Amino acid sequence: MARIVQIPHKPRRRRFLGTLVGLTGLASASGAAGALLRTPAQSRGPFYPQKLPLDSDSDLVQVEGKSGLAKGEITDLRGRVLDLRGRAVAGARVEIWQCDAFGRYHHPGDRRNVALDPNFQGYGRFTTSQEGGYRFRTIKPVPYPGRAPHIHFAVTAPGADPFITQMYVAGAPENERDFLLNRISDPRLRARLIVAFTPTGGGSAGLKARFDIVLGQG
Numbered sequence: 001m002a003r004i005v006q007i008p009h010k011p012r013r014r015r016f017l018g019t020l021v022g023l024t025g026l027a028s029a030s031g032a033a034g035a036l037l038r039t040p041a042q043s044r045g046p047f048y049p050q051k052l053p054l055d056s057d058s059d060l061v062q063v064e065g066k067s068g069l070a071k072g073e074i075t076d077l078r079g080r081v082l083d084l085r086g087r088a089v090a091g092a093r094v095e096i097w098q099c100d101a102f103g104r105y106h107h108p109g110d111r112r113n114v115a116l117d118p119n120f121q122g123y124g125r126f127t128t129s130q131e132g133g134y135r136f137r138t139i140k141p142v143p144y145p146g147r148a149p150h151i152h153f154a155v156t157a158p159g160a161d162p163f164i165t166q167m168y169v170a171g172a173p174e175n176e177r178d179f180l181l182n183r184i185s186d187p188r189l190r191a192r193l194i195v196a197f198t199p200t201g202g203g204s205a206g207l208k209a210r211f212d213i214v215l216g217q218g
Ligand SMILES: [Fe+2]
Pocket: 045, 047, 147, 150, 152
């Protein structure tokens, strides 16, 4: 059953971000005895923004004041934030950050001599709906030296400390040797961080990905 939730957006992005539809299905997150498997935590890494960009909305492929779109495979990334009993965590702040299509973070600490995509926002945030839903428009992450493709997440539920993790791409060959992903020894838990990117069949994003986050509360 589809639920429709109005979410904040910029007027020019209305076509893409006007609604949040159809958040159902959590079979992949099910654990024993009806409880959900907690999403494993991962390190924050060195590239969380030192200073948040002026444009920090949930559309990372379009930067306020710039006319171009980010390079890369545009992805409709959505999911829900839940507690261990599968109850929605509303009002949680979900932050994501990732490198651009050239593998470069928009962070002064990334000093590699590679091009920077000026049309990629690099960071975005979203406050979850009553159903715990979040949604971003971003790019499919790419590898950079030493790391499999990933998107960093920080989820801050009301009254709680931030929960930090990273999301990976199903089928990426770099996953086999990524030191952070493989630090999670339980394959069921590791699988909770690996997400399929599949074609949408049309619209303003060519790919879609679904990442539900189960916090260790409840
Ligand atoms: Fe990273």
